[in-house]
Amino acid sequence: MQEVPDLIACEGCDALYERPRLRPREAAHCPRCGTLMERGWGRAHERMLPLTVACLILFAIANLFPIVEIQLQGLSSETTLVGAVVQLTHGGVSEVALLVLATTILFPLAQLCILFYLLVSITTRGVRPAGFNILVRAMQVLRPWGMIEVFLLGVLVAIVKLSGMARVIPGAALWAFMVLTVLLTAVLAFEPKAFWRIVFAREQAREDQTRP
Numbered sequence: 001m002q003e004v005p006d007l008i009a010c011e012g013c014d015a016l017y018e019r020p021r022l023r024p025r026e027a028a029h030c031p032r033c034g035t036l037m038e039r040g041w042g043r044a045h046e047r048m049l050p051l052t053v054a055c056l057i058l059f060a061i062a063n064l065f066p067i068v069e070i071q072l073q074g075l076s077s078e079t080t081l082v083g084a085v086v087q088l089t090h091g092g093v094s095e096v097a098l099l100v101l102a103t104t105i106l107f108p109l110a111q112l113c114i115l116f117y118l119l120v121s122i123t124t125r126g127v128r129p130a131g132f133n134i135l136v137r138a139m140q141v142l143r144p145w146g147m148i149e150v151f152l153l154g155v156l157v158a159i160v161k162l163s164g165m166a167r168v169i170p171g172a173a174l175w176a177f178m179v180l181t182v183l184l185t186a187v188l189a190f191e192p193k194a195f196w197r198i199v200f201a202r203e204q205a206r207e208d209q210t211r212p
């Protein structure tokens, strides 16, 4: 079998280079245009699974416990972020409600679930799970929306919009959101394209083992 050279293309100017061997925390920039081409992750993906699980638990706490107390027509009720978003929709601010829903719940949850699924299959069985290609591409599409600034903006918009008629409860949900913000920064910094490299390295190692 002919050896395929391990090449990498610069996203900035399309120049091809041989893939550099990077140590953890090292980064390779294109010598021609300076675009960041690759980061050395080392074995970082092994830390990703526990972090992702922690994020999913915090996510559940943040969204299942009440975060605001809403006063409407003399009645006060405690509600979760989703509950608050639903109230916003009834109040006729549906664009804001949709934005908050997508940036604080849908996009991060979708990303965490995909990450969890991919990491579990790769770390436990060392194989490409079903739908690998589509899921890695989906993560790349979702990535700009999963940025922590967008997440924070969503939470802030919700709180500011609700502040007229609501009081933020300093309880479990609020603390979970705060810790989640920090953990999400670490988890979402992981580049989805690194999955290809992990899987490719494993498959090559297995091929080398079976070769006489």
Ligand SMILES: [Zn+2]
Pocket: 010, 011, 012, 013, 014, 015, 030, 031, 032, 033, 034, 035
């Ligand atoms: Zn370049």
